[in-house]
Amino acid sequence: AQTVTQSQPEMSVQEAETVTLSCTYDTSESNYYLFWYKQPPSRQMILVIRQEAYKQQNATENRFSVNFQKAAKSFSLKISDSQLGDTAMYFCAFWGRYNTDKLIFGTGTRLQVFP
Amino acid sequence: DTEVTQTPKHLVMGMTNKKSLKCEQHMGHRAMYWYKQKAKKPPELMFVYSYEKLSINESVPSRFSPECPNSSLLNLHLHALQPEDSALYLCASSLTPEFDTEAFFGQGTRLTVV
Numbered sequence: 587a588q589t590v591t592q593s594q595p596e597m598s599v600q601e602a603e604t605v606t607l608s609c610t611y612d613t614s615e616s617n618y619y620l621f622w623y624k625q626p627p628s629r630q631m632i633l634v635i636r637q638e639a640y641k642q643q644n645a646t647e648n649r650f651s652v653n654f655q656k657a658a659k660s661f662s663l664k665i666s667d668s669q670l671g672d673t674a675m676y677f678c679a680f681w682g683r684y685n686t687d688k689l690i691f692g693t694g695t696r697l698q699v700f701p
Numbered sequence: 702d703t704e705v706t707q708t709p710k711h712l713v714m715g716m717t718n719k720k721s722l723k724c725e726q727h728m729g730h731r732a733m734y735w736y737k738q739k740a741k742k743p744p745e746l747m748f749v750y751s752y753e754k755l756s757i758n759e760s761v762p763s764r765f766s767p768e769c770p771n772s773s774l775l776n777l778h779l780h781a782l783q784p785e786d787s788a789l790y791l792c793a794s795s796l797t798p799e800f801d802t803e804a805f806f807g808q809g810t811r812l813t814v815v
Contacts, residue, residue: 596794614743619801621800628808629789629791629808629809629811630806630807630808630809631791631793631806632806633803633804633805636803638801675741677743677744679800681800681801683799683801687744687749687757687798688749689758689800689804690754691743691744692743693740693742693743694742694743696741
């Protein structure tokens with residue numbers, strides 16, 4: 587069975603600083619996708635970044651980037667130049683193409699950005 | 702239009718009431734989902750509709766009844782709920798039931814059962 591683990595329930599960072607959220611996963615799938623979703627107080631889950639396991643290059647979206655370590659089954663999210671609007675719950679998620687019929691979510695990390 | 706619209710945003714209902722949650726998307730997505738989310742927890746999948754047919758029911762109690770009248774609309778009918786059913790109910794959609802394309806979520810319905 588696939589599992590996703592986020593070991594940091596809460597984190598805080600000062601505005602303009604950099605913060606890294608960790609995520610590890612366990613799977614026997616060979617073809618899979620990893621995601622980071624953001625859920626601000628407005629409640630809507632928003633896709634931040636997506637990584638396909640076959641791609642060795644780490645995904646980047648503006649201030650958000652990932653460190654994908656396939657052998658270690660690690661998928662961390664780095665937020666650069668943190669902004670107050672980054673305050674949210676962040677969920678790491680996994681989907682495997684062959685044996686996973688749904689998104690598997692981690693337990694989430696609550697990120698607070700302070701001015 | 703990249704929106705998934707859910708109505709109502711808030712709902713308070715008694716244990717004997719019947720109510721419905723509505724979800725709409727106009728992105729041409731053929732997979733739609735209902736999730737239940739308790740406070741400070743990740744979303745839990747309830748149902749998946751794929752090409753307007755129910756493809757996954759995660760052993761959800763029968764007091765929750767999903768319906769997909771057409772490819773743009775998803776309903777969740779509620780009847781005889783319990784206080785522990787109070788939660789945020791999220792709807793999502795994706796182009797296909799495979800997550801190699803982006804899934805879009807609505808803002809959810811905050812349900813309180815009294």
